Amino acid sequence: VLGKALREIPRDKYFLSTKVGRYGKDGVNTWDYSAKRAKESVSESMERLGIDYIDLINVHDIEFADLKQVAEETLPALVELKEAGLVGHVGITDLQPENIKWVVENTPEGMVETIMNFCHYTLNDDMLLDYLDMFEERGIGVISASPLSMGLLSQRGVPAWHPAPKSLVEAC
Known part of the structure; x- marks a missing residue:
């Protein structure tokens, strides 16, 4: 559906980000970071989107990966695609900032250009602040995902798998 919509928009008029690593169909998730x-x-x-390059490609949900594989295999493969002109920027995503920090510290500077972290720069959790100086020193862009903490800070409420303790969910 998105690919059909994008065909009507000049490619220089939007920034497109997508992911690798986590795949799903019919509610079943699989992970492959090769x-x-x-x-x-x-x-x-x-191919699905009908585009010739991706502005930002993320290695998604690295908490489900072997972090060493992400650092030594997945990210270098994406950098190859960047060097070939198929990808503009390379990033990683994770719920746990310490995983992101480990990958950043165990890859060549500049390999990780962006990070996306979920729920740790919100009204109830500012853990991401502990990492911002390191990211800034390395010139890494930061995307703060889920500012409503995956439903915790909304009227919608949280999904059953939400990582917040029950007491916090009830308080919110």
């Missing part, structure tokens, strides 16, 4: 699957996923996304 270089081969990451490259295939980028190609599949470009």
